[in-house]
Amino acid sequence: MTSTLPRVTPTPSRAPRRPPVRPAALLGLVAALYAAAQLVIVSAGMGIGWDEAIYASQFSGHAPPAEFSAPRAQGMPLLVAPVTALTDSVTVLRLYLTATSSLALFGAFLIWTRVRPGYTAPLAALLFAGCWLSLFYGNEAMPNLYVALGAVAAAGLLCLPRRSRAALAGLGGTMAAVSLIRPSDALVIAAPLAVAALVSRPRRLRALAALAAGTAVGWGEWLIEAELRYGGVAARMHGAEEANLTGLAFSLVEHARALDGPSLCRWGTDCGDVSPPALVWWLAIPLMAAVGLHAAWRERERRSPGPLLLAAAVASATAAPYLFYVGYAAPRFLMPVYALLALPVAAGMIALTRRGRPPARRAAAVFAAAGLLAHLVLQGGYAYHMSANAYEDRERVRLATEELRRMGVRGPCMVYGQSGVQIGYLLGCRSRGLARGFHRRPPAPVRRAVEAGELVLLVYRGATPPRYADGWHHVELPGGWRARLSPARGD
Numbered sequence: 001m002t003s004t005l006p007r008v009t010p011t012p013s014r015a016p017r018r019p020p021v022r023p024a025a026l027l028g029l030v031a032a033l034y035a036a037a038q039l040v041i042v043s044a045g046m047g048i049g050w051d052e053a054i055y056a057s058q059f060s061g062h063a064p065p066a067e068f069s070a071p072r073a074q075g076m077p078l079l080v081a082p083v084t085a086l087t088d089s090v091t092v093l094r095l096y097l098t099a100t101s102s103l104a105l106f107g108a109f110l111i112w113t114r115v116r117p118g119y120t121a122p123l124a125a126l127l128f129a130g131c132w133l134s135l136f137y138g139n140e141a142m143p144n145l146y147v148a149l150g151a152v153a154a155a156g157l158l159c160l161p162r163r164s165r166a167a168l169a170g171l172g173g174t175m176a177a178v179s180l181i182r183p184s185d186a187l188v189i190a191a192p193l194a195v196a197a198l199v200s201r202p203r204r205l206r207a208l209a210a211l212a213a214g215t216a217v218g219w220g221e222w223l224i225e226a227e228l229r230y231g232g233v234a235a236r237m238h239g240a241e242e243a244n245l246t247g248l249a250f251s252l253v254e255h256a257r258a259l260d261g262p263s264l265c266r267w268g269t270d271c272g273d274v275s276p277p278a279l280v281w282w283l284a285i286p287l288m289a290a291v292g293l294h295a296a297w298r299e300r301e302r303r304s305p306g307p308l309l310l311a312a313a314v315a316s317a318t319a320a321p322y323l324f325y326v327g328y329a330a331p332r333f334l335m336p337v338y339a340l341l342a343l344p345v346a347a348g349m350i351a352l353t354r355r356g357r358p359p360a361r362r363a364a365a366v367f368a369a370a371g372l373l374a375h376l377v378l379q380g381g382y383a384y385h386m387s388a389n390a391y392e393d394r395e396r397v398r399l400a401t402e403e404l405r406r407m408g409v410r411g412p413c414m415v416y417g418q419s420g421v422q423i424g425y426l427l428g429c430r431s432r433g434l435a436r437g438f439h440r441r442p443p444a445p446v447r448r449a450v451e452a453g454e455l456v457l458l459v460y461r462g463a464t465p466p467r468y469a470d471g472w473h474h475v476e477l478p479g480g481w482r483a484r485l486s487p488a489r490g491d
Helices: 023-042 050-057 075-084 090-115 120-129 132-137 144-158 165-181 183-199 204-229 233-244 252-257 276-298 306-324 331-352 358-406 420-427 444-451
Strands: 414-417 430-433 456-460 473-476 482-485
Touching: 023 090, 023 120, 023 132, 023 358, 050 075, 050 420, 050 430, 075 090, 075 144, 075 165, 090 120, 090 144, 120 132, 120 331, 120 358, 132 144, 132 331, 132 358, 144 165, 144 183, 144 306, 144 331, 165 183, 165 204, 183 204, 183 306, 204 233, 252 306, 252 331, 276 306, 276 331, 276 358, 306 331, 331 358, 358 420, 414 420, 414 444, 420 430, 420 456, 430 444, 444 456
Parallel strands: 414 430, 414 456
Antiparallel strands: 456 482, 473 482
């Protein structure tokens, strides 16, 4: 990485020709197709998930805030607050997030049309948008997609040919948004960006200040909240470490097994064997990224290879904690890696079609087109499979909730059990989720609700109800769900 990392310096004799179709127009088409694919493959009718219900409930106008565990941050609740404060419609939330994610995709990669003139940015956006993770989580209230796009935007803003005040303000604002959504990820992203800012010439101190100020916004909120709600910074840090199973770990194999799903390899979930097609796809990413970096290095007389090197460096930095420090795998953790590496991968695909004699270029173009098509088909199939399974599971939750609502269950109440967070959010009740079996004794919030005479609702599907609920009213619900209602209002 040279001292002129962010500069793009074309020579007069070999200035790049203006592309026949504006990259920004192609990028807009990619963003529109991304929105359409979310609605077609995933559906705006998808029910709400566990983490989503927690985030949506924090500023909800109809449901009390669900328990907010130590590692979470307030960025996602703030993002969905304009919808959740006004309506409990999950469909409206899906449509809002479809528009938000598509606009974020467009904005993040639009910056790179100025950093890498040509079709690298729109092709990279298409590659990332075509991943099953991007499709599945596009209209979900989950943080990883926005961290990924924030990392792309921040790296691009740092590498703009001229660091204007607007670019530096955008850099600080982007890092503030990322740090509010996931403070730990923002810190990891900021580290290689800070190194790049130090070794570059124009306005290095201002760039460092923008990075520091933006990252401090989310961390400041997280630390203040730690003092006010979690008993101090040390207590919250300890709680976050316990929740995320952090420590020296090696989860590369688990991530490989989860390439085609499921969404989480934890709590005894069987992630199956490694899928050969998914593994080939995974190994092709660093290979094509290396091709792109090599091509950028060869053309360094026309433009600096620094931006693509920086994207790869930030991708490596964001991958390291999840591969070597977090003791379980969730494919969405690596979304920033895929988003950033999409840039050198796209550059590599384009470079293959421009080298050699015409027959070789035509063969390379066919190879690149076939690879792109295979990527879209493979990842689209995974997205459809994942969304179909999730839709079925969440539809069972919705049907059970509708039956409870028909029975007259309304807030104030307390819902505890499997999918308890989702059911509580939909009913407008306080909630506590359960990942595995019930404990022998009720948790403190459940015990206090029972003692106060409040309606407590135990929900389960496959789990054995606790003995302290033996005398409670038993209800059979659609979708294989069952419920136990406390005597307060159960009869």
